Amino acid sequence: MTASLAIRYTALAMAVDKELLEILACPICKEPVDLVALSEGRRTEVRDKYREKFRGEEPVVDEGLRCRKCGRIYPVVSDIPVMLVDEAFEEG
Numbered sequence: 496m497t498a499s500l501a502i503r504y505t506a507l508a509m510a511v512d513k514e515l516l517e518i519l520a521c522p523i524c525k526e527p528v529d530l531v532a533l534s535e536g537r538r539t540e541v542r543d544k545y546r547e548k549f550r551g552e553e554p555v556v557d558e559g560l561r562c563r564k565c566g567r568i569y570p571v572v573s574d575i576p577v578m579l580v581d582e583a584f585e586e587g
């Protein structure tokens with residue numbers, strides 16, 4: 496529990512790069528995730544949701560991380576992967 500929380504917060508503080516992609520995993524399935532482009536509608540939705548958390552700074556939302564097993568997509572907001580079950584969605 497404590498270890499997984501530490502990993503979660505480390506991931507949140509790091510930008511998405513290849514090395515990070517290799518260690519990120521779906522918190523439900525513990526399976527690898529792939530970087531995917533989000534639809535325009537989904538980008539707008541995520542941007543609107545995060546705007547107030549960013550306190551005036553416009554969140555940058557272009558991509559998400561899709562679980563290879565369950566297909567849930569975790570948004571990447573201003574280069575920060577949000578690997579939280581409550582924030583995940585299914586594209587389509």
Ligand SMILES: [Zn+2]
Nearest residue numbers: 521524562565
């Ligand atoms: Zn999954």
